[in-house]
Amino acid sequence: LACSDSPRLPPFPRVRLSVMDRIRALAAFLILVGLGGTGLWIAVWGETISGGIPFLPHALNDRIGRVAFAGGGILCLALSGLALRDALGRSGR
16 A cells, blocks of 8 residues: 555644633643743752662662653653643644
């Protein structure tokens, strides 16, 4: 089967977001930026991260905690881009 023979899906219709949807998206953007910034700040400039897995050395537990905070911060900032897109009304839907 060639690619040109395969059926094509119809494109998504453009959906105009209401004012309340855009306000909710803006609130989600602000929350995600705050959480992402906090997570990255802790990962880079935070003091030692306590707790963790009991049988691992403290230095390894600290590294695991920093990687976890950095990953969560990056994920939140990536999702904030989607929320900002919706808040500005540039939805690809």
